Amino acid sequence: MATAIPRTLVLKCDPESITFSQDEPIYSDSETENAIKTAVQHLTERHVVAFPTETVYGLGALALDATAATKIFSAKGRPSDNPLIVHISSPSMLSSLLPPSYTPSLAYKTLMHRFWPGPLTLLFPANPSCVPSIITAGHPTVAVRLPAHPVARALIATTGIPLAAPSANTSGKPSPTRAAHVLRDLGGTGRLPLLLDGGVCAVGLESTVVDGLGADGALRVLRPGGVTVEALVAALGGSDAPDGMQPPPRVLVHRRDFVLNSREENAPTTPGMKYRHYAPGVPVTLLYTASAPPDDDDDAGRGAVRCVGLDAFFREAESGASGRLGLMAQDDSPLLARARSEGAPARWLTFSLGESTEPARAAQRLFEGLLSLEEQGVERIYVQEVAEEQEGLAFMNRIRKAAATSLRIALM
Ligand code: TXA
Ligand code: MG
DSSP states (O other), X not given: OOOOOOOOEEEEOOGGGEEEETTEEEESOHHHHHHHHHHHHHHXXXXXXXXXXXXXXXXEEETTOHHHHHHHHHHHTOOTTSOOEEEXXXXXXXXXXXXXXXXXXXXXXXXXXXXXXXXXXXXXXXXXXXXXXXXHTTOSEEEEEOOOOHHXXXXXXXXXXXXXXXXXXXXXXXXXXXXXXXXXXXXXXSSOSEEXXXXXXXXXXXXXXXXXXXXXXXXXXXXXXXXXXXHHHHHHHSTTSOGGGXXXXXXXXXXXXXXXXXXXXXXXXXXXXXXXXXXXXXXXXXXXXXXXXXXXXXXXXOOSOEEEEHHHHHHHHHXXXXXOEEEEEOTTOHHHHXXXXXXXXXXXXXXXXXXXXXXXXXXXXXXXXXXXXXXXXXXXXXXXXXXXXXXXXXXXXXXXXXXXXXXXXXXX
């Protein structure tokens, strides 16, 4: 007799029904309170639980318990050499993870004060006697973040123990920004017993990962994300920054301003790693329309980028496909206008990335668009580049890894 695969229990949570008194959640909705209690029970029994954060949905387990944390890796099919972010619900939880003698730098104190709770992850020296090596993948550092989403914070605070949580997707796939994405990817497989549905993620892509532990005092952005580089620079150098930080520390972006040593640079876990990541089940092509493609466009080793005109692009794309095609672009893009013009919608499904003046909107809709066009059955997804400023930096970081090919389109 075949064994039944355990179903994924989905429990609704209303983020707006949770407020906090210090670190203590207060609920105005008993359904939400009961859902969190059930999730805490699952976690303390060392199961994984998927939950919303303001960036993307996370797949959580007790961070200080190696047995529980191992289940995250098996549920996602994640390589064991990729370390996990540890999520806390209050700054006081941080000290339990760090060596007793450690004091954060003034720059770290400033960033924590300004961006926590929120989409910023900081690397700290790990206390090896309490943080299991499966969490750090054997590195001397531990990545920590204090999420802003009320459901995430309430879950961690009620568990009373930090939670390790990567994005709640099969390794290599786009990160989920809705409970339905998680359910479609990990549900019904026996790998996910419980999912908290707290609605849509407001940021839509992952946290910014910053390493400020180097002897030179610089802050190295290992992965751009929800907190922009511009915001980091302003917090450290602005008029509110502490006097002790003159001159302010430099903020360096991986691959733009620095590279890691060659062993780290080639490791599969490096933020600029060479294999595809964030990729839906259908092929993705990145369209450069304004900027010159970088010389090594090339998180995926693609080589030189071909240039075509707008008409040739549509002709080639349509004649090379038997089914429908997806296009993600900003509202003022001639590409979007063309794919919505008379007759075209029979071939093209479009997904707006918002106005070009609102990069946060493009970032929020990136994974959402990839996942929804994939679900609607398109044969290929074309994604127009956005300017690499503000949240556009994180957008381009993710789409370069997701895209198997790129094209340059001459719009004039
Ligand atoms: O927004 C987010 O950060 C989401 C939500 C769920 O909080 N989590 C997330 O986790 O994106 P994940 O596992 O998908 O990405 C974690 C990133 C990886 O690039 C990993 O290599 C890096 O953080 N990381 C974790 N610990 C590290 C460490 N000790 N040193 C360097 N990088 C680390
Ligand atoms: Mg991830």
